[in-house]
Amino acid sequence: MLHQLSWKVGGQQGEGIESTGEIFATAMNRLGYHLYGYRHFSSRIKGGHTNNKITVRPTQVRSIADDLDILVAFDQETIDVNYKELTASSIILADARFEPASPEGCTAPLFAVPFTEIATELGTSLMKNMVAIGATAALLNLEETVFQSVVEEIFGRKGEEVVAKNIEAIQKGREAIAEQIGDRVGEWALAPADGQRRLFMIGNDAIALGAIAAGSRFMAAYPITPASEIMEYMIKKLPLVGGAVIQTEDEIAAATMAIGANYGGVRSFTASAGPGLSLMVEAIGLSGMTEQPLVIIDTQRGGPSTGLPTKQEQSDLMAMLYGTHGEIPKVVIAPSTMEEAFFDTIQAFNIAEQLQLPVILMTDLQLSLGKQTVAPFDYSKIEIKRGKIVEALEDEESKDYFKRYENTEDGISPRILPGTKGGIHHVTGVEHDETGKPSEATGNRRTQMDKRMRKLNYLQFDTPIYVNAPHEEADVLLVGFNSTRGAIEEVQETLNAEGIKTNHAHVRLLFPFPAEEMAKLADKAKKIIVVENNSTGQLANIMKMNIGVHAKTTNVLKYDGTPFLPRELTNLVKEKI
Amino acid sequence: MATFKDFRNAVKPNWCPGCGDFSVQAAIQRAAANVGYEPHELAVISGIGCSGRISGYINSYGFHGIHGRALPIAQGLKMANKDLKVIASGGDGDGFAIGMGHTIHAIRRNIDITYIVMDNQIYGLTKGQTSPRSAAGFVTKSTPGGAIEPSLKPLEVALTSGATFVAQGFSTDIKELTALIEAGLNHKGFSFINVFSPCVTYNKVNTYDWFKENLTKLSDVEGYDHTDRSLAMQTVMEKEGLVTGIIYHNQETTSYQEKVTGYSELPLTDIDISLSEEQFDQLVKEFM
Ligand SMILES: Cc1ncc(C[n+]2csc(CCOP(=O)(O)OP(=O)(O)O)c2C)c(N)n1
Ligand code: SF4
Ligand SMILES: [Mg+2]
Numbered sequence: 001m002l003h004q005l006s007w008k009v010g011g012q013q014g015e016g017i018e019s020t021g022e023i024f025a026t027a028m029n030r031l032g033y034h035l036y037g038y039r040h041f042s043s044r045i046k047g048g049h050t051n052n053k054i055t056v057r058p059t060q061v062r063s064i065a066d067d068l069d070i071l072v073a074f075d076q077e078t079i080d081v082n083y084k085e086l087t088a089s090s091i092i093l094a095d096a097r098f099e100p101a102s103p104e105g106c107t108a109p110l111f112a113v114p115f116t117e118i119a120t121e122l123g124t125s126l127m128k129n130m131v132a133i134g135a136t137a138a139l140l141n142l143e144e145t146v147f148q149s150v151v152e153e154i155f156g157r158k159g160e161e162v163v164a165k166n167i168e169a170i171q172k173g174r175e176a177i178a179e180q181i182g183d184r185v186g187e188w189a190l191a192p193a194d195g196q197r198r199l200f201m202i203g204n205d206a207i208a209l210g211a212i213a214a215g216s217r218f219m220a221a222y223p224i225t226p227a228s229e230i231m232e233y234m235i236k237k238l239p240l241v242g243g244a245v246i247q248t249e250d251e252i253a254a255a256t257m258a259i260g261a262n263y264g265g266v267r268s269f270t271a272s273a274g275p276g277l278s279l280m281v282e283a284i285g286l287s288g289m290t291e292q293p294l295v296i297i298d299t300q301r302g303g304p305s306t307g308l309p310t311k312q313e314q315s316d317l318m319a320m321l322y323g324t325h326g327e328i329p330k331v332v333i334a335p336s337t338m339e340e341a342f343f344d345t346i347q348a349f350n351i352a353e354q355l356q357l358p359v360i361l362m363t364d365l366q367l368s369l370g371k372q373t374v375a376p377f378d379y380s381k382i383e384i385k386r387g388k389i390v391e392a393l394e395d396e397e398s399k400d401y402f403k404r405y406e407n408t409e410d411g412i413s414p415r416i417l418p419g420t421k422g423g424i425h426h427v428t429g430v431e432h433d434e435t436g437k438p439s440e441a442t443g444n445r446r447t448q449m450d451k452r453m454r455k456l457n458y459l460q461f462d463t464p465i466y467v468n469a470p471h472e473e474a475d476v477l478l479v480g481f482n483s484t485r486g487a488i489e490e491v492q493e494t495l496n497a498e499g500i501k502t503n504h505a506h507v508r509l510l511f512p513f514p515a516e517e518m519a520k521l522a523d524k525a526k527k528i529i530v531v532e533n534n535s536t537g538q539l540a541n542i543m544k545m546n547i548g549v550h551a552k553t554t555n556v557l558k559y560d561g562t563p564f565l566p567r568e569l570t571n572l573v574k575e576k577i
Numbered sequence: 578m579a580t581f582k583d584f585r586n587a588v589k590p591n592w593c594p595g596c597g598d599f600s601v602q603a604a605i606q607r608a609a610a611n612v613g614y615e616p617h618e619l620a621v622i623s624g625i626g627c628s629g630r631i632s633g634y635i636n637s638y639g640f641h642g643i644h645g646r647a648l649p650i651a652q653g654l655k656m657a658n659k660d661l662k663v664i665a666s667g668g669d670g671d672g673f674a675i676g677m678g679h680t681i682h683a684i685r686r687n688i689d690i691t692y693i694v695m696d697n698q699i700y701g702l703t704k705g706q707t708s709p710r711s712a713a714g715f716v717t718k719s720t721p722g723g724a725i726e727p728s729l730k731p732l733e734v735a736l737t738s739g740a741t742f743v744a745q746g747f748s749t750d751i752k753e754l755t756a757l758i759e760a761g762l763n764h765k766g767f768s769f770i771n772v773f774s775p776c777v778t779y780n781k782v783n784t785y786d787w788f789k790e791n792l793t794k795l796s797d798v799e800g801y802d803h804t805d806r807s808l809a810m811q812t813v814m815e816k817e818g819l820v821t822g823i824i825y826h827n828q829e830t831t832s833y834q835e836k837v838t839g840y841s842e843l844p845l846t847d848i849d850i851s852l853s854e855e856q857f858d859q860l861v862k863e864f865m
Contacts, residue, residue: 256646
């Protein structure tokens with residue numbers, strides 16, 4: 001019985017690789033297994049190698065595994081590109097149609113199964129995916145009934161016959177491989193799962209769901225990988241709660257439209273990736289200067305310019321922290337799990353309104369698109385906090401402008417929404433006085449600048465750093481942000497088991513940087529290793545800037561477009577110790 | 578009922594004496610009162626430029642944003658609160674250079690707001706460079722040898738972009754301009770109003786006198802029918818854009834907001850934004 005199964009399906013883009021993975025994973029989820037997925041895809045629609053790697057465990061799974069147990073191949077390229085992840089105890093299931101060959105040095109046995117042929121005999125070659133799932137099922141000793149509910153959901157609309165055919169395809173796939181491997185059927189069976197229901201979603205789903213739960217009812221966005229799913233989800237679901245999405249002409253329009261809607265009093269946001277964020281930079285400054293709430297989701301991908309648009313990277317950090325001219329207060333959040341992505345999105349909307357400033361929630365491609373299981377979110381923990389909104393004024397007839405930028409102790413001024421009687425005031429990106437009237441007076445400038453910046457002192461953020469620091473005196477402190485969390489956790493376990501005292505700090509609030517807390521963690525460690533998917537060590541530089549730990553800080557960097565794998569990262573970290 | 582005086586505030590405009598923008602300000606104030614708005618029901622969103630300052634000179638809610646982006650801010654605001662009356666405004670550089678993309682798409686999108694451009698064929702605030710509206714040969718600081726590019730034709734662009742309301746006014750004729758803005762405010766959809774608003778400081782060619790000599794009032798053109806789009810296009814081309822009046826008006830149009838599926842009847846600002854546990858469970862179930 002296996003305690004972890006690493007499964008991958010690959011082929012040409014556009015031939016249903018995605019849905020094959022999806023069906024397999026959904027069925028495993030329904031049995032109560034924990035899953036963590038990774039999609040490799042190219043920046044083109046049809047053609048080009050794509051694969052979907054899924055790690056399955058009866059217990060929590062935090063990252064993709066280094067190795068593969070089962071590789072399902074729909075073309076030779078899949079074998080050639082991925083065989084290095086296979087071991088002698090792995091197996092390749094390949095479509096007989098392309099006469100698969102085992103590359104030199106590949107120790108895993110290869111079985112050619114007539115996926116396409118069986119599917120064609122059943123009526124359509126499209127069902128080859130089902131045959132492949134059937135073959136997988138045999139290795140795992142799973143009955144085809146396990147797939148019944150998933151197949152019904154996908155094909156139910158097409159009628160009972162189609163459902164039955166697909167189930168039959170799974171069954172035929174099982175039989176076909178069983179004939180070839182005989183008593184090895186069930187060799188890859190997993191230890192039983194707990195049968196608990198979990199959500200199976202990508203980070204973008206968690207964020208979009210979070211936005212709806214947070215009460216966001218307007219979104220403006222421009223499509224881009226890997227952010228589009230957020231907009232697409234909102235387009236599907238916002239109409240159910242009365243809201244709307246506008247697909248704008250560009251990201252400048254998206255960000256400024258969201259500012260306009262927030263000014264109107266509706267929680268609004270936009271989502272994009274590097275190139276779009278670059279276009280939004282002036283609008284971020286406008287939000288900061290005019291104290292209009294704004295939530296921006298940045299799903300980082302490989303930069304610069306168009307860079308590696310479909311690959312993992314964490315290189316927008318400096319741009320998000322500093323990418324606007326002048327000085328504004330802003331908050332930058334980086335969730336690292338599905339649950340954080342959901343609740344942090346809600347926090348982002350709360351903070352944006354409470355402090356009246358731009359909040360950027362950063363993810364990375366692996367967090368945004370990697371599909372994972374997560375325990376259902378606790379509804380009772382959803383809290384909407386709108387800050388100082390003045391609903392109505394006592395003196396509605398007042399002719400004086402409302403002090404929208406009143407110099408209060410916490411720097412947060414009462415906010416009044418357009419349309420409110422007696423609340424007329426001016427909003428401008430030009431330096432202004434308490435009523436919003438342009439003013440260049442030196443004293444006023446200082447007052448208003450200090451007022452805006454002071455708001456950050458009143459930021460309340462749950463858990464700015466996720467900490468797992470069992471050692472008072474550690475050999476190493478591993479630091480990361482966003483999706484590297486799982487891989488780092490696995491490394492930490494391995495190192496601790498080997499006697500290297502390892503602590504872990506995952507930064508969730510990047511700006512304002514939780515310097516005090518990080519300094520304490522840094523003090524406890526002989527060495528700090530910052531793990532990042534970029535080439536210049538941006539987070540390490542932020543650490544140095546804020547807590548000055550130059551001498552003992554070093555980097556592990558990866559910027560080839562792929563996420564860290566646990567064993568790979570363990571080795572890289574060991575090299576630095 | 579508010580009068581135009583209620584739309585005045587205590588702020589003294591920093592425009593040069595004689596600037597065309599004063600009349601646009603007055604026309605907006607009159608039109609707003611004439612159509613029956615109260616000051617707090619109106620929001621004026623403006624861009625950056627001499628003209629962009631207008632949002633601070635009208636007693637209404639006002640938002641002076643960034644260069645070229647008055648339209649997206651205004652559209653976002655209208656989406657948030659459809660009960661608000663929203664005017665976007667700015668200069669020719671603001672709307673036809675840096676913000677041209679938004680102008681075309683706002684026209685196509687047809688959200689129910691009014692866009693007023695103060696077209697002085699020059700960049701006033703930055704002290705006299707060429708604008709997309711400057712005629713070929715126009716000499717400015719940035720075109721010492723005369724502008725090479727032909728001037729942009731906003732009316733033709735609007736008509737080909739699917740505009741449902743297009744008008745053009747002239748600062749001197751406040752009466753006509755007020756009527757045009759009123760018609761724009763009453764239009765159910767996106768109304769685009771270009772206004773010749775002379776810059777007395779930097780544009781010594783397109784002066785008040787020059788416009789008086791060259792402009793034709795459409796009300797004086799026999800047989801002009803502003804519901805006929807081809808006629809509008811033909812007339813605008815023949816007169817090289819030098820006309821005032823309602824150029825095109827499609828009264829049958831449906832605004833963007835009326836077409837959005839599921840969009841709340843109540844303004845979004847007024848709806849309860851919390852999800853019930855049942856609604857939440859419904860959404861979450863899809864991921865199981
Ligand atoms: C992004 C950006 N680029 C440039 C400027 C400088 N700028 C301010 S107003 C303006 C042009 C003003 O011309 P127009 O829009 O015609 O307004 P006018 O002053 O003529 O009323 C420019 C270039 C700016 N504020 N922002
Ligand atoms: S520079 Fe021209 S546009 Fe600007 S205020 Fe003076 S006259 Fe008006
Ligand atoms: Mg101008």
